[in-house]
Amino acid sequence: MQASSKPPSRPNRLLAIRQGIPGWLYWTLAVAGLLLPVLVWIIATSIGHVDPVFLPSPASVLERTKAWWDDDLLGDIGISVMRVVVGWALSALLAMPLGLLIGTWRGFQALMEPLMDFIRYMPAVAFIPLVMVWVGIDESAKVAVIFIGTFFQMVLMVAEDVRRVPMAQIEAAQTMGATRGEIIEKVIVPSAKPALLDTLRVTMGWAWTYLVVAELVAANSGLGYAILKAQRFLQTDKIFAGILLIGVIGLVIDQLMRFAHRKAFPWMYARH
Incomplete structure (x- = not known):
């Protein structure tokens, strides 16, 4: 039987699995x-x-955004960005070393992971009365709500990133006489860095989702506060404007962190 001389068909590149x-x-x-x-x-x-109260037109949302611009929109954006970034940064500052400990030593995992799992299922909004009692109603309260909403999730994600480091790398370092500190510094952390940066990017998105909840605490500025105030007066166009602005800011931050990931780990994006 004569073999066919017809070359094999190439798959549609757009539908090829995990191809560029x-x-x-x-x-x-x-x-x-x-x-x-x-x-x-x-x-x-x-x-x-469609009733504009339920779904305003893009033109009316744009007009409302222009009016908001004249009413200190940049100030609302700035204070909201500050609250989100500070709450997220504090979470990262504490979650990174704690997640490293949990992911590296089973003893720390047994001690801390069940507690983290327990607390992370508690809604952040439920902590608002306690936050107001513990830290008052100033800026630290808004930051605390965002911290609570992201910290416990971040700890567990960091621990999982650390656990994904291949055991073969750790055993090879042990064979060459590396100490525990050297294994953490020169094997575990470098190997987990790409996943850790992805975890930071994902949890930054979570921090933004807690913004409106955080600005329930006696706020008088910010995008979340403006959305809640607009709700009381049925200003649906301003609600849409605030939601879209949060989405745009989040998208910009997300793309910047993706760009940083590509620059930090270019070998992960090399074409084969």
Whole structure:
């Protein structure tokens, strides 16, 4: 039987599993993915059958954003970014070493992980009365709510990142006479760094989700406070504006952290 001379067909690169696509195609699809919901929104509000109180038009949201700009929008953005970043940074400062201990030594895991698991299921909003009693109602209270919402999750994610370091690397270092400190410093931490930066990026997104909850605590500024105030007056267009602004800021931060990941670990993105 004569073998077929027809070359094997190449799979569609767009549908190939975990294969790269050209940069222009990636960004075209990314922009399309962002614009498609906006197009649906425009069509839905243009038909005229939707009450603007329930779904304002993009034009009215844009007008409200312009008016908000004149009413110190930059100040609201700045204070919200500060609250989120400080709460997230404090979480990272404590969660990184604690997660490293839990992921490295089973004794610390047995001692601390059940407690972290227990507390992380408690909603952050439930801590607001205690936060107001413990730290008052000033800026530290808003930061504390964001800290509570991210810290316990971050500890467990860091511990899991550390546990994913291959045991073969640790055993090789032990064979060469490395001490415990050297294994942590020169094997575990460098091997876990890419995953740790991804964990920081993901938990930054969680920190933003707790912003509105944090600004329930006697706030008089910030994006979350503006959203809650707009809710009381049924200013749906301002609610949409605040939500979209939080999404845009979060997307920018996320892309900056992705860029930092690529720069820090270029070997992970090398094309084969």
